[in-house]
Amino acid sequence: MDVAELSDRTEINEALNRYTIAIDTGEFDRLDTVFTSDAQIDYTESGGVAAAYAEVKPWLAANLPAFSQKRMHTLGQVSIVFANTRDEARVTAYFHNPMLIADGRSGDGTERLVEVGGIYHHTFVRTDAGWRSRRLHEQVVWTRGF
Template identity: 65%
Template sequence: MDLQEISDRLEIEGAVVRYTRGIDTGEWDLLDTVFTPDAEIDYTESGGIADTFPAVKAWLAEVLPAFFPKRMHSLAQVAITFDAEGTSDEALVTAYFHNPMPMDDGRGGQTVVEFGGLYHHTFVRTPDGWRSRRLHEEIVWKRGI
């Protein structure tokens, strides 16, 4: 592994962390540093939408705070595979996640909804750095729903 690959891997991992931080903190504009403007995002396995980044960003900002006022991701096992051509302009990235979120139980209390799964990104090198061109959220397990 050369210095360029080490740098690329750190930058991509940083983008994945910024993604979860943006979602958890509600800093929606932070997502602009993660995705390409035309990125395709698919949250259908968790009951969400599949659309382009601008539409999904607006949906997240509206829906998540309404149903899940607090959010917290944990990430693990970030696997990065660069394109087979050896140009390192594209990378397939899979990150394990655990995402517990408290929500109103409808009886004056709270319940915790949890998702565990895999974030599958396709990252591309852009003039602004590595950005995700595609995200598919694969749900492996859920609890509390």
């Protein structure tokens, strides 16, 4: 592995970190540094939408607040496989996403923990602004607490 490849891998990992921080903090404008403007995103396995980034970003802002601001992703098992040109990469990352949601069952305003575990499948491309995701499919492997 040469220095250029190490640099590319680090930049892609940093983009993955920016993604989870943007989602967890609700700072959705940070996603502009993760996705290409024409990116396609598919959250259907977790009850979300499949659409272009321009449509998904406001959808996230409208729907994720149901989980309060108490969201916290962790990523692991990141695999990066470069295409022959080294300007595209298939990236998979295992995720665990615990969140708190209002517990309508109790009626007293308490929150309950819900969790999603799965795999993010990205296609990253090299752009003038650095590595960006052109495609994301969120594969749900398990849930708990819903």
